[in-house]
Amino acid sequence: MDNKNTGRWERTVSAQDIGTRLDKFWARELAETGVSRGKVKSWIESGLATVNGEVVDKGKYKLAGFDTLEIGELQSSGEDTAEAIPGDLKIVYEDDNIVVVDKAAGVTTHPAPGEPDATLVNYLLHSYPDMASAESGMDGQRPGIVHRLDKDTSGLIVVARNEAGRLRLSADFAERSVDKVYLAVVHGRPKKAEGGIDAPIGRHPTRKTRMAVVEKGGREARSDYRVLWTGPRGLASLVAVRIHTGRTHQIRVHMAHIGHPLVGDATYGSQEDAVWKRRDDKLAQLGPRQMLHAFHISFTHPQTKERLTFWQTPPEDILSLLQGLYRECLRVGIVGMPGSGKSTVVNSLRKQAHPTFSADESVAKLYEAGGDGADMIAQRFGNQFSHEDGSVDKAKLFSAMCDSENLRREVMDMVHPMVRHECELFFRAHRDTSVAYAEVPLLLEGGWHKTGQVDVVAGVRCPEEMRTGDLRRQRGLSREMLAVFDSWQWPEQDKLAACDMVVENSGSLEDLEQETRRLHEWATARFTERNAEFAKWLDELWPRLAQEFAGEGDKA
Structure with missing residues (x-):
C-alpha cells in the first residue's frame, strides 16, 4: 500500500522475495516512483525502514516470508508542521510543480532546532498553501526541499510543490544530473587559474559543528573551480565553482583546503577573516558574510522532462565587494628630466590637499642616521660614505657614483627596492582616495609602469633653456652635475613619449599651478572612467558566464 499523505510505502513480502536483501527489494519496488537507489539506502541507514514494526538500518537484511515492510520519510505531527509566515520571496520561476527562488543571504532554508527565525519554507507555505503537508503529502517541516543553501549563502534554490x-x-540530485555553479569571492588568488578538487569531506575530528577534508571516513566530494577575476594587489578573487557532489559546506571547505577561504567566512577562514576585519580601509566593512552565491542551475523538469536553466546576478553585497576591491586610488607616477620642475608640481598638488609621495624625500629619510639605507650602505662599505652620526655622506657617495658605474648600480640596487616598498605603503594608505601621486625620477627606467607599481604616468616638460638655466641655479646644481643626472636617465623625448599625459612647465609658477589642476582633473576623470568600465564589465560578465555554464553543463 502507498500512502501519499504520509509519504511512506508499505509492502508484505511474498514467497518469491524470501531471502532478498531489504535495500534491493525497496529499490525494485520504488523504481517507478522516482525514488533512487541512493534514496532507499539513505532512508534505511537513517532508520526510516521497518520490518514488522521494528526499525532495520542495514540494507543487507534478508527478508522472511510474510514480513510487513514500511519505508519512507516520517511526517511531522501537526504541532511540528512549519507555519506559513509572510516574507519576501524573489521568485525566478513557478508552475504547478516547482518553484525556483533566488534566496537572500541570512535566510535559512528550512526550520531546524536552534533556528528561531522564519525560514524559506515558512515564506513558501504562505505564498503556496498547496505545499502544506496535509495537501501535498510532503514532510511538514521541509515540504518540497530537495537541496539546501547555507543560511548566509545567496542564490538559486529549486523547490517542489x-x-x-x-x-x-x-x-536527479542523488544521481548528479543537476548542474550547479556557484560564484565565490575568495582571499588571494589561486596559483592555478582553474583546477579540480577531489577531497572527501566529513565531520571535523575535534570541532563537530564543522566539516573538514578528512583522510578516513569522509564522503566523496568533487568541485571544479575557475578564477574569473583578481582584484588589485591580489587581495581577493572572483571564482566560479561547479560542484559534482553536494556535501555540507563543500565549497567553503574545498576552497579553504587549497588555501583560499571565502571572504567573510569566519568558520573556515578564521585567520584571514580576522586580518580582513582589522584592515584600515573601507574593505574592512565589505564582505559581511561568506561571499558565496548559487549563480546557475540546470535540471530536468519533474513533470514535462524539459531541461530548465536559470541564473541570477549576485546580490548587492557581493557586487559592492567586487567594486570596492577594484576601486583603488588611481596611482599616478610623475617623471621628468632633472630640473624640470617635478618637485614644484608635487608641492602644488600638496597645497591642493592631494596625497603625494616623493622618492627624493624617501631617499633622504633612508640616508638619515638610523635609516635602513644608511645602515645598509655602512654594512656594505663600512664608514667610507658615512658621517660620524651614521647618516650617509651624500656628497661623498655621489662623487663615488659618478666615478664608478658599478658602484652606482650597486647603490641603486640597494636603495630602489626600499623606495619601491615605501611607495607601495603610501599607495596602500591612500587606497580609498580617488587619486594619489608619486614623484619617482627613475620610474620609467626602473620599469614601474610595466610591472604595475603605477597605473598611469605624467611627465613634466620644461624648455631646455629654463631647465639648464634658472631652474638649475635655483636648485644649486652645476652644469656638470646636471649633465651627470641626465646621463642616468632616458632622453627627454623617450621619457615623455612613454607618459600618458604631459604637464607643461614653460611659464610662471601660477601657470604651473594651473597645469597641476589640469593634471588632477585628468586623473580624476581617468579614475571615474576606469570604475565605470569595470562596472560595465561586471554587468556584461553575468549573462556571458550563464551562457558558458549552460554550454558546459550540456557537455557534462
Whole structure:
C-alpha cells in the first residue's frame, strides 16, 4: 500500500522475495516512483525502514516470508508542521510543480532546532498553501526541499510543490544530473587559474559543528573551480565553482583546503577573516558574510522532462565587494628630466590637499642616521660614505657614483627596492582616495609602469633653456652635475613619449599651478572612467558566464 499523505510505502513480502536483501527489494519496488537507489539506502541507514514494526538500518537484511515492510520519510505531527509566515520571496520561476527562488543571504532554508527565525519554507507555505503537508503529502517541516543553501549563502534554490515532483527531483540530485555553479569571492588568488578538487569531506575530528577534508571516513566530494577575476594587489578573487557532489559546506571547505577561504567566512577562514576585519580601509566593512552565491542551475523538469536553466546576478553585497576591491586610488607616477620642475608640481598638488609621495624625500629619510639605507650602505662599505652620526655622506657617495658605474648600480640596487616598498605603503594608505601621486625620477627606467607599481604616468616638460638655466641655479646644481643626472636617465623625448599625459612647465609658477589642476582633473576623470568600465564589465560578465555554464553543463 502507498500512502501519499504520509509519504511512506508499505509492502508484505511474498514467497518469491524470501531471502532478498531489504535495500534491493525497496529499490525494485520504488523504481517507478522516482525514488533512487541512493534514496532507499539513505532512508534505511537513517532508520526510516521497518520490518514488522521494528526499525532495520542495514540494507543487507534478508527478508522472511510474510514480513510487513514500511519505508519512507516520517511526517511531522501537526504541532511540528512549519507555519506559513509572510516574507519576501524573489521568485525566478513557478508552475504547478516547482518553484525556483533566488534566496537572500541570512535566510535559512528550512526550520531546524536552534533556528528561531522564519525560514524559506515558512515564506513558501504562505505564498503556496498547496505545499502544506496535509495537501501535498510532503514532510511538514521541509515540504518540497530537495537541496539546501547555507543560511548566509545567496542564490538559486529549486523547490517542489508536490510529492511526486519532490521524489523525481531528489532522485536527479542523488544521481548528479543537476548542474550547479556557484560564484565565490575568495582571499588571494589561486596559483592555478582553474583546477579540480577531489577531497572527501566529513565531520571535523575535534570541532563537530564543522566539516573538514578528512583522510578516513569522509564522503566523496568533487568541485571544479575557475578564477574569473583578481582584484588589485591580489587581495581577493572572483571564482566560479561547479560542484559534482553536494556535501555540507563543500565549497567553503574545498576552497579553504587549497588555501583560499571565502571572504567573510569566519568558520573556515578564521585567520584571514580576522586580518580582513582589522584592515584600515573601507574593505574592512565589505564582505559581511561568506561571499558565496548559487549563480546557475540546470535540471530536468519533474513533470514535462524539459531541461530548465536559470541564473541570477549576485546580490548587492557581493557586487559592492567586487567594486570596492577594484576601486583603488588611481596611482599616478610623475617623471621628468632633472630640473624640470617635478618637485614644484608635487608641492602644488600638496597645497591642493592631494596625497603625494616623493622618492627624493624617501631617499633622504633612508640616508638619515638610523635609516635602513644608511645602515645598509655602512654594512656594505663600512664608514667610507658615512658621517660620524651614521647618516650617509651624500656628497661623498655621489662623487663615488659618478666615478664608478658599478658602484652606482650597486647603490641603486640597494636603495630602489626600499623606495619601491615605501611607495607601495603610501599607495596602500591612500587606497580609498580617488587619486594619489608619486614623484619617482627613475620610474620609467626602473620599469614601474610595466610591472604595475603605477597605473598611469605624467611627465613634466620644461624648455631646455629654463631647465639648464634658472631652474638649475635655483636648485644649486652645476652644469656638470646636471649633465651627470641626465646621463642616468632616458632622453627627454623617450621619457615623455612613454607618459600618458604631459604637464607643461614653460611659464610662471601660477601657470604651473594651473597645469597641476589640469593634471588632477585628468586623473580624476581617468579614475571615474576606469570604475565605470569595470562596472560595465561586471554587468556584461553575468549573462556571458550563464551562457558558458549552460554550454558546459550540456557537455557534462
